[in-house]
Amino acid sequence: MADSTDVETLLDRMASDLQDHLRRAGIDDPLMVGIHTGGVWVAEALHRRLGLDTPLGTLSITFYRDDFTRIGLHPQVRPSHLPFALDDRHVVLVDDVLYTGRTVRAALNELFDYGRPASVKLAVLVTRPGRELPICADVSATGLELAPGEHVKLTGPEPLALVIQPA
Amino acid sequence: MRERDIQLDDQGRLRHFLTIEGLSREILTEILDYAENFTTVGHQPVKKVPLLRGRTIINLFFEVSTRTRTTFELAAKRLSADVLNINVSASSTAKGESLLDMLRNLEAMHCDMFVVRHASPGAAHFIARHVAPHVSVINGGDGSHAHPTQAMLDMFTIRRHKGDFTRLSVAIVGDIMHSRVARSQIHALNILGVPDVRVVGPETLIPVEAPQLGVHVYHDLAAGLDGVDVVIMLRLQRERMSRALLPSAHEYFQCYGLTPEKLACARPDAIVMHPGPINRGVEMDSAVADGPQSVILEQVTHGIAVRMAIMAMTLGRAGGEA
Numbered sequence: 001m002a003d004s005t006d007v008e009t010l011l012d013r014m015a016s017d018l019q020d021h022l023r024r025a026g027i028d029d030p031l032m033v034g035i036h037t038g039g040v041w042v043a044e045a046l047h048r049r050l051g052l053d054t055p056l057g058t059l060s061i062t063f064y065r066d067d068f069t070r071i072g073l074h075p076q077v078r079p080s081h082l083p084f085a086l087d088d089r090h091v092v093l094v095d096d097v098l099y100t101g102r103t104v105r106a107a108l109n110e111l112f113d114y115g116r117p118a119s120v121k122l123a124v125l126v127t128r129p130g131r132e133l134p135i136c137a138d139v140s141a142t143g144l145e146l147a148p149g150e151h152v153k154l155t156g157p158e159p160l161a162l163v164i165q166p167a
Numbered sequence: 168m169r170e171r172d173i174q175l176d177d178q179g180r181l182r183h184f185l186t187i188e189g190l191s192r193e194i195l196t197e198i199l200d201y202a203e204n205f206t207t208v209g210h211q212p213v214k215k216v217p218l219l220r221g222r223t224i225i226n227l228f229f230e231v232s233t234r235t236r237t238t239f240e241l242a243a244k245r246l247s248a249d250v251l252n253i254n255v256s257a258s259s260t261a262k263g264e265s266l267l268d269m270l271r272n273l274e275a276m277h278c279d280m281f282v283v284r285h286a287s288p289g290a291a292h293f294i295a296r297h298v299a300p301h302v303s304v305i306n307g308g309d310g311s312h313a314h315p316t317q318a319m320l321d322m323f324t325i326r327r328h329k330g331d332f333t334r335l336s337v338a339i340v341g342d343i344m345h346s347r348v349a350r351s352q353i354h355a356l357n358i359l360g361v362p363d364v365r366v367v368g369p370e371t372l373i374p375v376e377a378p379q380l381g382v383h384v385y386h387d388l389a390a391g392l393d394g395v396d397v398v399i400m401l402r403l404q405r406e407r408m409s410r411a412l413l414p415s416a417h418e419y420f421q422c423y424g425l426t427p428e429k430l431a432c433a434r435p436d437a438i439v440m441h442p443g444p445i446n447r448g449v450e451m452d453s454a455v456a457d458g459p460q461s462v463i464l465e466q467v468t469h470g471i472a473v474r475m476a477i478m479a480m481t482l483g484r485a486g487g488e489a
Contacts, residue, residue: 060204063216063479073218073483079204113213 007160010125011042014141015049018092018123021139027090030121033057035107036078038096038154042125045160046094057082059093064106086115096154098124101135126152126162173295180484183295184477185306186313187354195322195358201476202323202469208245209471218479219248223278227294228307229255229285234443234467235307235317239282242474251278267297274299279482281305288312303481305474311345311404317442318351320473322359324466325397328438332356336363338391338433339382341401341423341450342372344412348442349401350380357381367391368423371412388423392432400425400441400450416449426452430460438462 022030031054034043040058047056060080062073093107104122111117123139128146144152149167154160174189176182181194208216224243228236236252243250255269273281281298283291284307291306298304308314322332329335337356343349343366356364357380366377367385377384385391392398403419413419430439439451439461447453456463 062204063208063218068218068483073201073479079207081207109217113211113215115212 007125007154007162010141011045011049011160014042014123014125014139015046017141018046018121018139019050021121022090022092025090025119025121027119027121029054030090030092031057031084031086031117032092032094033059033082033107033111035093035095035103036060038125038156039094041154041156041160042096042123043094044157046092046123055083057084059107059110061103061106061110064110066102066106080110082114086111086117088116088118091117091120093120093122095122095124096126097152098122098127098135098137098140099130101131101133104135105133125154128152173292176484178484181477181480182484183291183304183306184315184481185291185295185304187315187318187351187358188313190358192358192360195319195355198319198473198476198480199323199326201480202319202472205245205472205475205479206469208475209468215245215247217247219243219246219482222246222248222280222482223276224248224250224280224282224478225273225278226250226252226282226307227255227273227284228253229283229290230308231256232284232308234470235284238467238470239305239307239316239474242471242478245471246475246478248279248478266294270294270297274302278302280478282307284308286310305477305481308347311347311350313351314347314442315351315355316470316474316477317348318355319477320466320470321348321352321399321440321442322355323469323473324440324462325438327465327469328462329396332359332361335361335397336365336395337361337397337399338365338367338385338395339399339401340367340388340391340425342403343368343377343401344372344374345404346401349399352399353380353382363395365391365395369413369419388425388429389432392429395433396437398425398430398433398437398439400439400445402442402444403446403449416446420449424448424450424452425455427454427458430455430458436460440466443467 032043032047034040043056058081121138124137125141126144127137127140128144151165153163155163174183174185208214226236226239240250280303282305283294288310290309291304295304306315339349364382365385366373366382367388441463445456
């Protein structure tokens with residue numbers, strides 16, 4: 001489906017929407033945190049486009065997932081790395097796809113184990129219907145309607161591409 | 168063979184952690200990789216992840232221990248498990264209850280894991296053979312047989328400092344005979360592909376079967392340390408010595424104590440490790456124990472992350488098994 005040029009266009013739009021959103025909210029120095037793995041790629045692209053000074057944070061939600069008792073320990077990714085104090089700062093949480101909302105729930109829990117941010121905004125590349133929790137994105141580049149069982153996945157890091165995996 | 172199989176479930180995943188023997192390089196590497204992720208938990212303002220919330224872990228210690236018990240307890244608590252510490256020497260065995268009866272009673276309290284330390288080799292295996300299917304057992308040291316979590320935290324410390332195992336020389340110095348730590352370390356180093364594993368000590372403290380374990384035996388400290396990347400000092404296990412195997416602690420130090428001069432035989436960037444507790448002036452000079460090449464306190468910190476990894480892996484098997 002979307003090839004690499006499309007993703008770059010989506011990222012441009014996402015960066016400009018996010019900038020508008022932050023300006024309207026009166027936030028001029030946000031901390032950006034990407035969720036491993038796709039969310040980190042998107043966050044890196046946004047971080048570059050917005051020219052943020054504070055280094056990018058990364059979250060691995062492996063240890064905060066709600067399906068541990070059902071499917072066990074997940075294959076691991078790199079550790080979380082938040083190279084800043086979160087307290088009283090505005091945080092932009094970034095992921096590639098927002099679907100059930102469970103990943104974002106886990107990420108919020110982990111964030112709050114690092115401190116008490118002033119606010120958290122959610123920016124995602126793709127939303128698809130199917131929320132199981134009261135979570136919605138503040139900024140999203142595009143929406144996708146997929147058949148049940150289909151999955152959308154961001155592949156990368158170079159080039160970034162959105163791939164739909166059939167049911 | 169049967170004892171090796173008992174550690175893995177029907178899908179080859181770690182169910183119990185009793186000995187390094189028989190485990191694959193993939194499983195040991197997986198433990199080290201998970202531990203790497205868990206190290207960050209100790210740096211969070213809230214030093215806890217919710218992984219084992221609602222699970223109950225019992226530290227069943229038949230032998231005294233401070234460091235091991237404390238790090239197991241902290242590891243379990245940082246995974247949000249509930250932890251009970253049972254010091255058995257002061258408990259029901261004094262009233263004549265059998266080990267199996269005690270196990271049945273503890274299981275009836277719906278615990279999910281036993282961490283066992285015992286003076287008899289094979290104690291953790293025995294318990295693992297008798298627990299309910301959903302219960303995991305971790306060996307926290309059984310006699311002079313094995314201390315696999317200590318070996319893994321040592322491997323973790325070595326990997327952090329030296330990276331690639333397959334180009335290393337490692338010397339283990341001291342009382343190899345009585346050391347469960349040394350036995351587990353030797354197995355782990357071999358499995359991880361360390362080409363040169365040496366044991367250094369007096370003849371009375373090196374088991375005769377040592378060469379069959381895939382190690383090179385040295386009786387001279389300077390020769391044994393020549394060019395090594397890692398020096399592991401062991402504690403003299405006087406409590407396990409039934410005979411007079413040593414002339415005196417002073418004489419032992421003269422021959423096998425690690426001093427800055429002796430350490431100079433190793434590579435300049437060699438690290439010095441010790442499982443603790445240190446007998447200062449017996450195995451090691453304070454100048455070395457507290458010196459720039461010592462990573463002894465790091466080992467303690469790493470022990471928490473490594474034990475978290477093993478607990479999460481054994482209790483986090485998808486769907487469990489019948």
